Amino acid sequence: MLHYLLKRLAAIVPTIFFVTIIIFGLQQLLPGDPAVILAGEDQDPNVIAYLQKKMHLDEPLPVRYGYWIAGVVHGDLGESLRIQQPVLGLIEEKLPVTLELAVIAMLIALVIGIPAGIVSAVGKDTVWDYAANVIALWGLSTPNFWLGILMILLFSVSLGWLPASGYVSPFEDLQANLAAMIMPAFVLGNAIAAVLMRHTRSAMLQVLNADYVRTARAKGLDERSVVLKHALRNALTPIITLGALEFGTLLSGAVLTEQVFSIPGFGKLIVDAVFNRDYAVVQGVVLFTSSVYIVLNLLADLAYFLVNPRLRG
Amino acid sequence: MTALLEVSGLRTSFKLESGGEFAAVDGISFSVEAGRTLGIVGESGCGKSVTSLSIMGLLPKGQGRIAAGSIRFEGRDLATLTPAEMRALRGNRMAMIFQEPMTSLNPAFTIGDQLIEGIRCHRDLSHADARAHAIEMLRRVRIPSPERRIDEYPHKLSGGMRQRVMIAMALSCEPRLLIADEPTTALDVTIQAQVLDLMRTLREETGTAIILITHDLGVIAELADEVVVMYSGLIVERANVERLFALPQHPYTIGLLGSIPQLHLVQDRLNAIEGQVPTPMTEIQGCRFAPRCPFAADRCLQAAPPLVDLGDGHSAACWRAPLEADAEIELVA
Known part of the structure; x- marks a missing residue:
């Protein structure tokens, strides 16, 4: 177990190194010169040349990569060109918002998706199964922004129960914060719940036919323990992987949903940065979210040990 | 004296994809006396396993059903029992062991968890008492150092050991009837002999009646008192074991x-x-x-x-x- 953990941790370093190369390389493919964008409407060649020099844009690619990576190693992700703030500061500012949204959305997804998957597997080919599948199909095929707009129309405009947009810090006013978060979180969670439900259903169908489930029934256990203990525990592995990956996606920001509900999270930060060729911000945020992804993957693998004793050796 | 188990005119049907039904077991009758061993023999697909699942009430839901006939166990018609009454019998008064020891134990729980769970399901015992009983059961099926083995996961045990665990689990509540569905088929020949030997000893110690389902007449000769030969869902011959082999x-x-x-x-x-x-x-x-x-x-x-x-x-x-x-x-x- 310890050996495995060390091996996995050691593998993170080269993975992140490759990620930095990809992030940096892809960025160079973006058309447009940040110096030109920054120079404003006058396009003074002297200003442009000065800016290019300041940002090392006149130097060869590997050297520029070297400057960036040296900073990253020292915990310096650079500075935003546009708003003249350290990238790390921007991440610190947006992270709590995105994190809260992601956690609530994930909770909604888990609470809906897993029970729905279990019910539809246990009641395969019954009304419950069909209902769960129709709802999942709806969840999968509904665009987030559209569902978001419809919810705003219903709950904010027509019923006036919830604010249409805006963000309030939970430390200022928890109730207002939750009121602002619940709709975007539901929109995001709804789509993930559908995916989780489908996977839970198929994993459960597989284990419900397993010999050990028949053994559990032969012992005289009630259906509840057979399904929730003997079957679910074995069906969890694929669901954990999927949950971790979906959570990683949530943490990298929900561009459209944040836009619809005017939530100042990662999604909005990245989109603004890309449009403004704000290289340092794009690189910093993508590197951060990739690292989060990698760590979540590692955590998912570690969670396997909890549910699958065969891995403990 | 009435028989422990009396199956009469049992007909078990399965749904077909195309809509209709077919009878995997088509009107069979037999009985098992307390403490006796009945062998059911036949090729794959003759309805042996379906018969045992019908008795245990473990037919796959929505697919198989008992279409006709009756199964009386300890004088009670099993068809009239509620699901809860049936659960109270299963693993308690009647128990079953299966063909595949490698997949019949849950890989996610220790063998102790799985044994104790079954014991506490039917006996009002504390966890500690149930554990002591589980260790005793493992000892009875000749598992070496059961105090240590009880906390192991199934993947640490060999096929023969796992089948012993299955037998311990099945016998832990002292059932009157044990249904053994191909209990030795998946095992090596030497292990087969050990498991059969163990079953014979346990039968003498506990007086449990056994329905032994197998395709292997050698196993029947070892253990059975009476034999039923099944072919394509029907009983084609029934006799005591000496007579069947001789005539x-x-x-x-x-x-x-x-x-x-x-x-x-x-x-x-x-x-x-x-x-x-x-x-x-x-x-x-x-x-x-x-x-x-x-x-x-x-x-x-x-x-x-x-x-x-x-x-x-x-x-x-x-x-x-x-x-x-x-x-x-x-x-x-």
């Missing part, structure tokens, strides 16, 4: 006996019964074995022979029974 009456039984390798004979090939078991879906008028039977006559193709009593508790479903001695020799040679 088989149904051509199918004779064929099965003929396919056992014999050390004193030099054989290039083992005798096999030509052809295959017809699936229960095939409509056969007359005797279901007739297409493969070397003795089949016109009469066999026209009407199915009933199971007739030949005396001494021996019965067979063949128009030619009782067979003349020379016909028997002709087939076995």
Whole structure:
């Protein structure tokens, strides 16, 4: 177990190194010169040349990569060109918002998706199964922004129960914060719940036919323990992987949903940065979210040990 | 004295994809006395396992159902019991062990968890007492150092050890009836002998009646008192074990006996019964074995022979029974 953990941790370093190369390389493919964008409407060649020099844009690619990576190693992700703030500061500012949204959305997804998957597997080919599948199909095929707009129309405009947009810090006013978060979180969670439900259903169908489930029934256990203990525990592995990956996606920001509900999270930060060729911000945020992804993957693998004793050796 | 288990006219049907139903078990009757061992023998697909799942109430939901007949256990008709009453019997008064020890234990729980869970499901014991009982059961099935083994996960145990755990689990609440569905088929030959030996010893210690389901007549000879031979969902012959081996009456039984390798004979090939078991879906008028039977006559193709009593508790479903001695020799040679 310890050996495995060390091996996995050691593998993170080269993975992140490759990620930095990809992030940096892809960025160079973006058309447009940040110096030109920054120079404003006058396009003074002297200003442009000065800016290019300041940002090392006149130097060869590997050297520029070297400057960036040296900073990253020292915990310096650079500075935003546009708003003249350290990238790390921007991440610190947006992270709590995105994190809260992601956690609530994930909770909604888990609470809906897993029970729905279990019910539809246990009641395969019954009304419950069909209902769960129709709802999942709806969840999968509904665009987030559209569902978001419809919810705003219903709950904010027509019923006036919830604010249409805006963000309030939970430390200022928890109730207002939750009121602002619940709709975007539901929109995001709804789509993930559908995916989780489908996977839970198929994993459960597989284990419900397993010999050990028949053994559990032969012992005289009630259906509840057979399904929730003997079957679910074995069906969890694929669901954990999927949950971790979906959570990683949530943490990298929900561009459209944040836009619809005017939530100042990662999604909005990245989109603004890309449009403004704000290289340092794009690189910093993508590197951060990739690292989060990698760590979540590692955590998912570690969670396997909890549910699958065969891995403990 | 009434029998412990009485199955009469049992017909178990399964749904077909196309809509209809077919009978995997088509009207069989037998009984098991307390403390006795009944062997059910036949090829794959003859309905042996379906019979045992029908008794245990473990037919796959929505697919299989008992369409006719009755199963009486300890005098009670199982069809009239509620699901909760049935659960109270399962694992308690009647228990079952399965063919595949490698997959029959849950890989996510220790064998102790799985044993204790079954014990506490039927006995009002504290966790500590149930654990002590579980260790005792593991000792009884000859698992070395059970105090340590109880906390291991199934993947640490060999197939033979896992089957011992399954037997310990099945016997932990002292069932009156144990159904063993191909208990040794998945095991190595030496382990098979050990497990059979263990079952024999435990039967003597506990007085549990056993239904032993197998395709292996060698296993039947080791353990069974009486034998039922099944073919394509029907019972074709029933006798006590000595009589069945000495004077088989149904051509199918004779064929099965003929396919056992014999050390004193030099054989290039083992005798096999030509052809295959017809699936229960095939409509056969007359005797279901007739297409493969070397003795089949016109009469066999026209009407199915009933199971007739030949005396001494021996019965067979063949128009030619009782067979003349020379016909028997002709087939076995």
